[in-house]
Amino acid sequence: MIKIEILSQGEELLTGQVVDTNASWLSDELVRMGLTITRHTTVGDDKGDLVAVLKEIAVRADGCLCTGGLGPTVDDLTAEAVAEAFALPLKLDTTALAQIEGFFEHRGQPMPASNRKQALLPTTATRLDNLCGTAPGFSLEHTGCWFGFMPGVPYEMKQLFNNAIRPVFLQRFPERLKSLVIIKTLGLGESDLQDRIQSIAIPNGVRLGFLTAPEGNQIKLLFDADFPQGRAQGLIADFKNQLGASVFSVTDDRSYQQTVYDVVGEQLINKGLTLAVLETLTQGEIASQCLGKPWLLSAVYCQDLIQLARFIGMDYLAKNSDKAWCQLAQNSAEVVRRKAKSDYGLAQLCFNNKIDGSPARGTIYTALVTATTAISFIDQVGGSLRRQQRQSALKAFDRLRIFLQENN
Known part of the structure; x- marks a missing residue:
């Protein structure tokens, strides 16, 4: 099984000042591509912690998407941590520097000296152009794990993922689309749901999950790409029969928030x-x-x-x-x-x-x-x-x- 991890960097995430919507969005995109996310990790603004977790991920994962820590301030430590973790000294990327200077010139402002830091990338890293901001992303491979580093600003992260990272992932990890079916219920607690479906055998190739929300509890069935459609429909019917009238929606469109x-x-x-x-x-x-x-x-x-x-x-x-x-x-x-x-x-x-x-x-x-x-x-x-x-x-x-x- 291909193992993909997501690493988020930023003290504001650990303290609860900011909700990590980037990790949620990336997970959804990767699952749609047929990939399995094995871990989410969040690290604060501590270079030692970043170095340690980067080394761990490089050993256990096939791919890792990282967000945050690419800004111009002293607490933006991702590039420095990567350089130390993988023994890849930072080197000025003149194209990245020109892009950052052009960003400010277009706005009629001189580039602050602190922004030069954003053009320092680890040796052997591939620059990923940021079309919406000053922080370029970069990618590299270490001990068989492919890393993609992106800014933490959500709209910058999304454009960089779609333009630069998605094509690489699709090439490295051939798409095997999985099917997610969401069964929404009302009137049954999470333990009641578990009791009702206890007798249903979950076959290989299907992952069962639960989500509790004020608008009702959900059962999620994630089917492997090669799982037979007929068997999938039979399993869904088993769940509906066991749950009865409490089921108000069954959908395979995760973007459709049906109430x-x-x-x-x-x-x-x-x-x-x-x-x-x-x-x-x-x-x-x-x-x-x-x-x-x-x-x-x-x-x-x-x-x-x-x-x-x-x-x-x-x-x-x-x-x-x-x-x-x-x-x-x-x-x-x-x-x-x-x-x-x-x-x-x-x-x-x-x-x-x-x-x-x-x-x-x-x-x-x-x-x-x-x-x-x-x-x-x-x-x-x-x-x-x-x-x-x-x-x-x-x-x-x-x-x-x-x-x-x-x-x-």
Whole structure:
């Protein structure tokens, strides 16, 4: 197996001041090329640490992409560390120097003396021209490992990777496209997912992974390039069968960030249906997720029971039991549906209180109403008010998704 590593350099990454989006982007690009990333390493502005990790990577990896540390300041140490680690003294690259001088001349400024440092590259290194900034990249091979060094500025890194590094990688490591299938779920925790799929045997040539996120938990299946398509579809079907209605999306396009709101929207459009919603705890979260959608005819927010009573035209709101709350939610859904003249009415009632300054765990009463059907659900949600807001909205739309799915 070809082993590829990613090395990120910068104290700001270790201290959390900056999120390392470069490593994430590079990993995604390399996986699309059929390569396997075995390690991500982050090192601060310490030349000794950089020298040590470069030596380690050279021994264990076939390729390594490095970002950061190519600037003009004293904490930019990558070139110096490479020179020391691989016994390749720094040498002035006159073409690189001319490019840096031209960068400043084009802006009508003299080149600061400190920028000359960026033109010092390790002997035998190949210069990689930076079309967007002053820091040239460079590449070299040591003990069979090919290194590509790029600036840490994301847009500079991306153009240099696409123009100079991708072609080399494709030549050195012939493309073997893998297929990534993402199964998105709602309503099941990570441990619940594991229990549901425990009986499924994962064959050779498939890697199983999990991702937990507020918008739902995901199962990722990475298939080798030569894995039979028929077997892959059978395995995906096994997962869907075990997970049941909790699955709201299956996609092989990692760039398509499909949400449960997107899925419900597609269902409503395909059926030619419209929706009106009444929100309480969610405070407009549902409406914001459906902004500009033609199938959403109305979205109403009631801050408290007084506003709700006025909206639905009732002087007294019985709420002394779960049954009474569910009936109230159904009445609210019917009123918002009738006023909007929509096919579906969705109401979610939860007026949460604080206990000792913290939000209490909320009981949510969700109702879905059509011209002929009225159903209600009871859910629990905890955490901060912001989390309760998001989770309540997701639960409401997931209930609607399942109803639409089961009533074709």
